[in-house]
Amino acid sequence: MRPIAVIPLVFSIVAFVLSILCLFAGTKPGYMEEYHIITVNTSGLGQNLFKQSAAPSATTPACTKPTSLGSLISGAKDCVEGAASNAVDEIQNIANEVAGDIVDKLSQKIGIKQFYSLHLMNRCEGNYKPNATDPSASKNVTKCSNQTAMYHFDITTPLNAELAKGPLNLTLEKLHFPDDIQDGLDGLSVGLNAIFVFYAIGIASSGIVILLCPLYFFFGLPMLTLLNSCLASLSFTALIISSAIVTVVQKKAAGFINKYGGKVGIEAYPGGKYLALTWSSVAFMGVASIVCAIDYTALKRRKRRELSEKGEHGRC
Known part of the structure; x- marks a missing residue:
């Protein structure tokens, strides 16, 4: 038996759960909304006088x-x-x-929501309570889009649709909404797609590690230990890549939205809790992969030592 297999099992389970949460956060109103990738505050759109x-x-x-x-x-x-x-x-x-x-x-008069938040597989929208200018305001999510793999964040379509339904019949063009904002989001679409792919690889690999750990615990075969180590390392690598891309996407998206949107009363801020969640999954999977690698190395050395001892006894 290999009791050390309990360590990668526990850490892989935690990493698996955290990665699943990163994937499905915000998929319905009120479900982990605070774990957004980025939120666009549109409450100031159209009120530059204030x-x-x-x-x-x-x-x-x-x-x-x-x-x-x-x-x-x-x-x-x-x-x-x-x-x-x-x-x-x-x-x-x-x-x-x-x-x-x-x-x-x-914001109610022109018919728009006060915020639009990007999650990995959808978009949510709603209003702030008690009001948008309150420093301790919280989000009241009213609607989330359908879950879509490799979701592409489009802010102009929902805004134009809501403005058209509003009593003033406005458009983003009339409000001088910069095209650079959506152009920048379009440019990040490849990164958003890559995030989903690497999360899927990381989740699948850690899931297989969890399934193999009981066999690894009872039998401890070198090939089984090697397979577990490789899968844990693959999961760790995939999760660290996805987390790095999320970090870059957050910074770039918030940067150009605030740069071009400030003139029309729009601002964006990245989700710090989402970063903490995704990098935590990286840390847990990293520990699991290191333990698997160390145990495989130790097991391999022991097998070599046993073979060497058998060879010496044979010569005697």
């Missing part, structure tokens, strides 16, 4: 107790300025709240 800039707050002058006529005049001036500054801050806070409400109402 851009908000963060300005440094001025120090409010303090009211001091007067000690002379001059200090009395100066103190009165500081108190008036302080009151005016506080009033301006209060008005700004109210304006920010109103602007957040305007963003929500405007």
Whole structure:
């Protein structure tokens, strides 16, 4: 028996489950939506008049107790300025709240959803709650597209379709939506397809490792150990390639969407949780492949030593 086979078995199971989650995350509304590859925030589309800039707050002058006529005049001036500054801050806070409400109402008025998230096999869409400008806003997914292998992320088609249904009968062209955004996404389609292929290879290989580990545990044959080691290494290699491509795709997609979309109120952000999930699967499968390789090497050396000892006894 080879008790060490338990280690690659456990780690392969974990890697297998994590890889499956990477493949099927976000395939239906509310299912692992936070594990998106990238999300495009479209809540600002069409409301450039309501851009908000963060300005440094001025120090409010303090009211001091007067000690002379001059200090009395100066103190009165500081108190008036302080009151005016506080009033301006209060008005700004109210304006920010109103602007957040305007963003929500405007996106509803023109008929678009406030975000579109890319998952490996589909796209989800919905609105932010309580509103799009709230720093702690959460996603309310209203719809997800059908699962499709090698899914291609198209942002312009759903936006145009929803704008056409809206009461204002707008188009992306009228909103000056940059073609560079969809062109960039089209250019990344090869990478998105490769991600799916390598995930499939990694999942299939780790699945076979899981099936072979019981035989590996009870019999420990060199050829069986070698096969397990090769499959574990194949799974590890496939998962590390898919994870690397995901990392690059996230960075590039967010980069050009923010570069060209900022002018029309669109921004994108990559999914950090998805990266953590996919690289975790790489780590677990890496441990499994290393253990398999070490055990195969040890088993091979033991067989050679046994053959050598038999040869020496034979000569005697």
